Amino acid sequence: MKKRNKIVRIMTLSLLSLCCIKPIQAQEIELKPDPSVQEKGSIHVELEETKDRLSREGVELSLSRVADIKDGSYVLDDLYRSADVDMNDIKTAEGLQEAADTLRPLVKRPLQAKRTDAQGIVDFTDLKVGVYLLYVSDQAGYETIQPTLISVPMWDETAKQMNYHIEVFPKHAPLPALHVRKVDYYDHKSILKEAAFTLYSDAACTKIIKAEKTDPKSGIAVFDGLIYGTVYVKETKAPAGYQLSKEVIKVTINDNWVNGDDKLRTIIFPDRPLPTSGGPNTGDHTNIVGWIFLIGISACATVFFLHRKHEAQ
Incomplete structure (x- = not known):
């Protein structure tokens, strides 16, 4: 009885912690009358509508079987036994998500991979008893989706039975x-004057995705609502008193980018002040030296001609 309670606990965790999994009610399915026939399961996946009403069609979802259920305990399949995951010792929602994140990189080939229809729906059928990892293999134009562990069967608290x-x-x-x-090219301090950047889908910077201005308080332009793929960033308006940068920066948005730290998702554009810029410690110091050199030559020439004039008298 103790082992069975372990299984029920993990299944309940899947249901409660993820807030996105529920057993289809028993009356909605046709149960096999012959108890000698092992029940096969199914997983019905439905993507919810996003705030920006992004397309839910064409998202490829993959399903891999990561563990079996034997004698009331979870047993990882051979491919996943190298992972530091004990399915029978998961007690929290965070532990369940951590296990899913740990197992995801070990997947070599999915058991099934299907694309969603226009309503964001896909069905995985003919599934043996076990634990499955659901993950995105092609995000298409949808938002990021966390990998999810799903147990088949799962405990149905309402019907008080396995589903x-x-x-x-x-x-x-x-x-x-x-x-x-x-930032300023010389001191790398943020420039709070207004600048503008444009996001392009091509390296030649001809196909505009969107444009944003820097915030006057932070000096930062923010591009949100992005999807997986490659984009190019270019400055299209320089701050007052600064030269326009010709640099084009390529950004590849993928799992590494999404899961990395904030430094990976921050681009720094250093701008040189214009030669006529009069700000302290930010001007082009090479030009100042040039002017000093010219003034020195002029002074020497003046002294020379005055001396020659004095000799001539």
């Missing part, structure tokens, strides 16, 4: 924003 047909509404969230920060 083999599960509905999943994956957690999703917008991708982290891309930040572009303006």
Whole structure:
């Protein structure tokens, strides 16, 4: 009985912690009358509508079987036994998500991979008893989705029985924003004067995705609502008193970018002050030296001609 309670606990964690998984009610399915036939399960996945009403169609979701259920305990499949994951010792929602994140990189080939329809729906059928990892293999134009562990069967608290047909509404969230920060070329301090940057889909910078201005308080331009792919960033308006940068920066938005730290998602554009800029400690010091040199030559020439004139008298 103790082992069975372990299984029920993990299944309940999947249901409560992820807030996106529930068993299809028993009356909605046709149960096999022959108890000698092992029940096969199914997972019905439905993507929720996003705030920006992004397309839910064409997102490729993959399913991999990561563990079996034997004698009331979870047993990782051979491919995943190198992972530091004890499925029978998961007690919290955070532990469940951590296990999913740990197992995801070990997947070599999915058991099934299917693309969602226009309503963001896909069905995985003919599933043996076990634990499955659901993850995104092609995000298309949708938001980021966390990998999810799903047990088949799952305990149905309402019906007080195991259920083999599960509905999943994956957690999703917008991708982290891309930040572009303006700094002075010489002291690398933020420039708070207004600048503008444009995001392009091509290296030649002819196909505009969107344009943003820097915040007057932080000197940062923010690009949000991005999707996976490659984009190019270019300065299209320099701050007052600064030269326009010709640099084009390529950014590849993928799992590494999403899961990395904020430094990876921040671009720094150093701008040189214009030669006529009069700000302290930010001007072009090469030009100042040049002027000093010319003034010195002029002074020497003046002294020379005055001396020659004095000799001539």
